[in-house]
Amino acid sequence: MNDEIIIGIDLGTTHSLVGVVDSGFPIVLANEKGERLLPSCVTWPVGRDPLVGTEAMRARALAPARTVASIKRFMGRTFADLSIEERSETPYRLVPGSRGEILVALDEKTLVSPEEVSAVILTRLKETAEAALEMPVSRAVVTVPAYFNHSQREATRRAAELAGLTVERILNEPTAAALAYGLDRLGESATVAVYDLGGGTFDLSVLQLREGFFEVIATAGDTRLGGDDLDLALARFLAGELDLGVLSEPEEATLRIRAREAKEALSTEERVVVRLPFFRGESSYEVEITRDRFEKLALPLIERTGPICRRAFAEAAEKGASAVEKLILVGGSTRIPLVRTKLKEWFGLEPDLSQHPDEAVALGAAIQAGMLCGRVRQILLVDVTPLSLGIETFGGLMNVIIPRNSTIPVKAGELFTNAVDGQASMAIRVLQGERELAKDNWLLGEVTVPFTPGPKSSARVGVQFAINRNGILEVLARDTTTGEDHVLEIRDAAVDVEDEAVERMISESIDYAFDDMNERVWTEAKFKSEELLPAVAGALELVGDRLEGDERSTITSAAKRVRELLEAETHDAAALKKANTALDEATQTLAALLVEAAFEG
Amino acid sequence: MTNPFAILGLPESLLLDPAAIESSWREHHRDNEAASAGDASDHNRARALLSDPISRLAAWLEVKAPAITPDRSIPPALMDLFAKIGPVLARTDALLARHRQATTALARALLTKDCVTAQLEVQALLQEIQPVKATFLDRFAAFEKAAEHEDFAAAAAALGPLKFLKKWEDQCRERLLALIAT
Structure with missing residues (x-):
C-alpha cells in the first residue's frame, strides 16, 4: 500500500476530473469505460444507492426532482443569500436547513446537503483513481474557483472529507490552469492572465511566471456566471419561440438539455435544428437557431466578464506587474467563438488556446499534488486571497484587516479591549467582500473574544486573523496578560434565524403557491419595466438619431408592448417578463451607441 | 508585529530597493511548500509592509524609536x-x-x-x-x-x-x- 500518492481533483460545476502525476507528467485518469470527464450529476433512484455521472444525466428528464446537477453553485452559501430566480431555476427543490443552510429536498422526507451531493461525485473520482492506479487513495488536492470565499472553500473541504479524502490543498482553478500551461515553459518569464469561464463560475487571474516561480498577482471573478446561464437563456428563448407556455418539470429539464446541446453545436456550426420529439404528449416540436441569434442571447452574459478582466488587469498593474502578454483560455465555455472574438476586441490579444479547456484545471491539480508529494520539484507557487477580509465595526461599516490580493498564507492582528466594566466577552462579526457597508459583504460568521473581567479598557486581547494556503480563515486569540493563544470558533452566520422563520421559509418554498409565484415574478418584472421605459425615452433623445433603418420603430413598439402590459388590469407576469426581455434585446444597439457617445465627449 | 526587516534579513533602512525586497522575499520563500504556515505568513506580511514606503516608515519608526507616538490629526x-x-x-x-x-x-x-x-x-x-x-x-x-x-x-x-x-x-x-x- 502506498500512502504517499496524492491525486488532483477538478470538482467542476458541470464536469469533474481526477488526475495524477506519472513519471513527471500530469495525466487525467479515465474510468472503466474510458471516460475522463465525469458529469457532476447525481441521481437518487427511490430506495437505491445514488448514481453518478452519465447514468445520472439520463435521469434528468425522468426524475428531475431527484437528480442534482450543478450543485457547486450552492456550496457554502445560505438559503437567504439565494435570489428568487436562483430558487426557481433548478429542476430540483431547494429548502433551507435549520441553520439557514441550503438543502436539496429529493422528496418530502429526504434532504441532502450540497456537501453530500459533492461527496458522491468525489467518491466516484476516488474510485476511478484507485482502479486506474491499483492502490488505495486517501489524499487529494481539490480545485475551487479563485473567487470562492472562506465558506465555499470550507464546504468543499467537508465534501472531500465525507468522501474519505484528506484535502492536502485547496487550489484555485485559474492557478491550476497556469501550472498546466507553465509546466513545459519553465525557462520562460512572462505575465499571463488565465480566463476561466466554466459551467457555473468565471475567474480571471493574472500571474507572473519567472523561471519556475508562479506568482498570482491579482484575481477577480463571479461565482455565478457560466455556461449554465447560457443554457438557461437559450432554453427560455426556445420556449418563447415555440410558444410553450408554462413548462412542467420534466419539460423544463428536457429543454435545458437540448439547449445545452444546441449551444455546444453552435460553437462549430452556423445553425442547428433543436428537435423535441413527443415533448408534450404526442406533440413534437422543432425550431432552428442560428449562431448569430445565439450570440445575441449570449452577449450580455459574456460582456459581464469584461469589467472583471479590466479590474484585475488594473490591480496587477498597480502592484507592479508588466502588461499581460498571454491570455490563456480554459473552461468549456471558452469554446464559444463569441468569447474569443470579444476578448480580442477588448484587449487586442490573440487568446492562447494551447490548453485543453476541460482538462487544464485537473492537470494543474495533479501538478500541485505532485509538488506536495515530491513528484514535481522544479516549481514554486504563491497565490493570493481573492476577497478582502474584515470585521464589522461600530456603525455597520467593514474594517478591512487583510486586503484582497494579499499573498497567502497571511495573518494580521487587531487588539480588542472591554468597553465596559466587567465585560466577559465580545462578539466580532467576520466579513469578506469589497463593499464599505458590512451588510453588503459576506458574513462568514461570528467569533467570541473572551475577556478577563476587569475595569473598562483593562482587558487586552490580540486577535489574529490568518488565511492559510487553502484560502481558509483561522482566528486565534491571544490574551496579552497571560500570553495564551487559542483558536476561536467561527460560528455559522445563519444561527440567528429563528426556528419559526425557518419553518415558514420551508413551507413557503415547498408549496410555492402559483399565485404567489406569479405575484413575485410580476413585482420583479414591473421593477425592470419601470427602469427600462424612462431609460429608453432618455436614450432615444440622446442618441436616437444615430439608429439605422427600422431599429427605432422596433424599439418603440417593444416599449409600447411593455407599457400596455404594465397598465393592463390583470398581472400577466410571464408576458411582462418576456416583453422586458424583448425590449432589453431591442435596445442593445442603443446601449452601445450611448457608451460610444459617452467616450466621444 | 515582529521586525519585518529582520524577518527578511534586510537592513533597517527607509531606502530599501524594491528589487532587494523581492529577491530577499523570494529567497526566504524558496521552501514555500516546506516552510511552516507561520513562517510563510511572516515573510508575506513583511514583504507587504516593506514594499509600501509608508508602512515601511511606520515599521522603521517602531523598530528604531518605539517610544514615539505619531500625531493623528489632519495637518x-x-x-x-x-x-x-x-x-x-x-x-x-x-x-x-x-x-x-x-x-x-x-x-x-x-x-x-x-x-x-x-x-x-x-x-x-x-x-x-x-x-x-x-x-x-x-x-x-x-x-x-x-x-x-x-x-x-x-x-x-x-x-x-x-x-x-x-x-x-x-x-x-x-x-x-x-x-x-x-
Missing part, C-alpha cells in the same frame, strides 16, 4: 486636499450605487457618461495627491541621516500626513477600480 497643509476629496468620493459613491441598482444594459449605458466624468475626476485627485506624497517621501534620506543622531522627530511628524495621503489614495483607487468595472 493644516492637507486640509485643502481633504476638502476636495470628500465631495468627489461622495458623488462617485452615489453614482456607483445607481449603477449597481440598474438591472438593464440600457440603464447602465445611460450612466456611462457620468462614469467617464467621475473617472477623470478621481484620476485628477490621484494626480494631486502624488506630488504632495512625493514631498514627504523625498525626505527619507534626510530622516535616515537624522536618525544617526537619534533624531526621529521629522520622520515621526511625516508619518501622520503620509498615512492620511495613503488612505485617500487607497480610497480614490478603490473608486477608480469600481468605475473601471462599470
Whole structure:
C-alpha cells in the first residue's frame, strides 16, 4: 500500500476530473469505460444507492426532482443569500436547513446537503483513481474557483472529507490552469492572465511566471456566471419561440438539455435544428437557431466578464506587474467563438488556446499534488486571497484587516479591549467582500473574544486573523496578560434565524403557491419595466438619431408592448417578463451607441 | 508585529530597493511548500509592509524609536486636499450605487457618461495627491541621516500626513477600480 500518492481533483460545476502525476507528467485518469470527464450529476433512484455521472444525466428528464446537477453553485452559501430566480431555476427543490443552510429536498422526507451531493461525485473520482492506479487513495488536492470565499472553500473541504479524502490543498482553478500551461515553459518569464469561464463560475487571474516561480498577482471573478446561464437563456428563448407556455418539470429539464446541446453545436456550426420529439404528449416540436441569434442571447452574459478582466488587469498593474502578454483560455465555455472574438476586441490579444479547456484545471491539480508529494520539484507557487477580509465595526461599516490580493498564507492582528466594566466577552462579526457597508459583504460568521473581567479598557486581547494556503480563515486569540493563544470558533452566520422563520421559509418554498409565484415574478418584472421605459425615452433623445433603418420603430413598439402590459388590469407576469426581455434585446444597439457617445465627449 | 526587516534579513533602512525586497522575499520563500504556515505568513506580511514606503516608515519608526507616538490629526497643509476629496468620493459613491441598482444594459449605458466624468475626476485627485506624497517621501534620506543622531522627530511628524495621503489614495483607487468595472 502506498500512502504517499496524492491525486488532483477538478470538482467542476458541470464536469469533474481526477488526475495524477506519472513519471513527471500530469495525466487525467479515465474510468472503466474510458471516460475522463465525469458529469457532476447525481441521481437518487427511490430506495437505491445514488448514481453518478452519465447514468445520472439520463435521469434528468425522468426524475428531475431527484437528480442534482450543478450543485457547486450552492456550496457554502445560505438559503437567504439565494435570489428568487436562483430558487426557481433548478429542476430540483431547494429548502433551507435549520441553520439557514441550503438543502436539496429529493422528496418530502429526504434532504441532502450540497456537501453530500459533492461527496458522491468525489467518491466516484476516488474510485476511478484507485482502479486506474491499483492502490488505495486517501489524499487529494481539490480545485475551487479563485473567487470562492472562506465558506465555499470550507464546504468543499467537508465534501472531500465525507468522501474519505484528506484535502492536502485547496487550489484555485485559474492557478491550476497556469501550472498546466507553465509546466513545459519553465525557462520562460512572462505575465499571463488565465480566463476561466466554466459551467457555473468565471475567474480571471493574472500571474507572473519567472523561471519556475508562479506568482498570482491579482484575481477577480463571479461565482455565478457560466455556461449554465447560457443554457438557461437559450432554453427560455426556445420556449418563447415555440410558444410553450408554462413548462412542467420534466419539460423544463428536457429543454435545458437540448439547449445545452444546441449551444455546444453552435460553437462549430452556423445553425442547428433543436428537435423535441413527443415533448408534450404526442406533440413534437422543432425550431432552428442560428449562431448569430445565439450570440445575441449570449452577449450580455459574456460582456459581464469584461469589467472583471479590466479590474484585475488594473490591480496587477498597480502592484507592479508588466502588461499581460498571454491570455490563456480554459473552461468549456471558452469554446464559444463569441468569447474569443470579444476578448480580442477588448484587449487586442490573440487568446492562447494551447490548453485543453476541460482538462487544464485537473492537470494543474495533479501538478500541485505532485509538488506536495515530491513528484514535481522544479516549481514554486504563491497565490493570493481573492476577497478582502474584515470585521464589522461600530456603525455597520467593514474594517478591512487583510486586503484582497494579499499573498497567502497571511495573518494580521487587531487588539480588542472591554468597553465596559466587567465585560466577559465580545462578539466580532467576520466579513469578506469589497463593499464599505458590512451588510453588503459576506458574513462568514461570528467569533467570541473572551475577556478577563476587569475595569473598562483593562482587558487586552490580540486577535489574529490568518488565511492559510487553502484560502481558509483561522482566528486565534491571544490574551496579552497571560500570553495564551487559542483558536476561536467561527460560528455559522445563519444561527440567528429563528426556528419559526425557518419553518415558514420551508413551507413557503415547498408549496410555492402559483399565485404567489406569479405575484413575485410580476413585482420583479414591473421593477425592470419601470427602469427600462424612462431609460429608453432618455436614450432615444440622446442618441436616437444615430439608429439605422427600422431599429427605432422596433424599439418603440417593444416599449409600447411593455407599457400596455404594465397598465393592463390583470398581472400577466410571464408576458411582462418576456416583453422586458424583448425590449432589453431591442435596445442593445442603443446601449452601445450611448457608451460610444459617452467616450466621444 | 515582529521586525519585518529582520524577518527578511534586510537592513533597517527607509531606502530599501524594491528589487532587494523581492529577491530577499523570494529567497526566504524558496521552501514555500516546506516552510511552516507561520513562517510563510511572516515573510508575506513583511514583504507587504516593506514594499509600501509608508508602512515601511511606520515599521522603521517602531523598530528604531518605539517610544514615539505619531500625531493623528489632519495637518493644516492637507486640509485643502481633504476638502476636495470628500465631495468627489461622495458623488462617485452615489453614482456607483445607481449603477449597481440598474438591472438593464440600457440603464447602465445611460450612466456611462457620468462614469467617464467621475473617472477623470478621481484620476485628477490621484494626480494631486502624488506630488504632495512625493514631498514627504523625498525626505527619507534626510530622516535616515537624522536618525544617526537619534533624531526621529521629522520622520515621526511625516508619518501622520503620509498615512492620511495613503488612505485617500487607497480610497480614490478603490473608486477608480469600481468605475473601471462599470
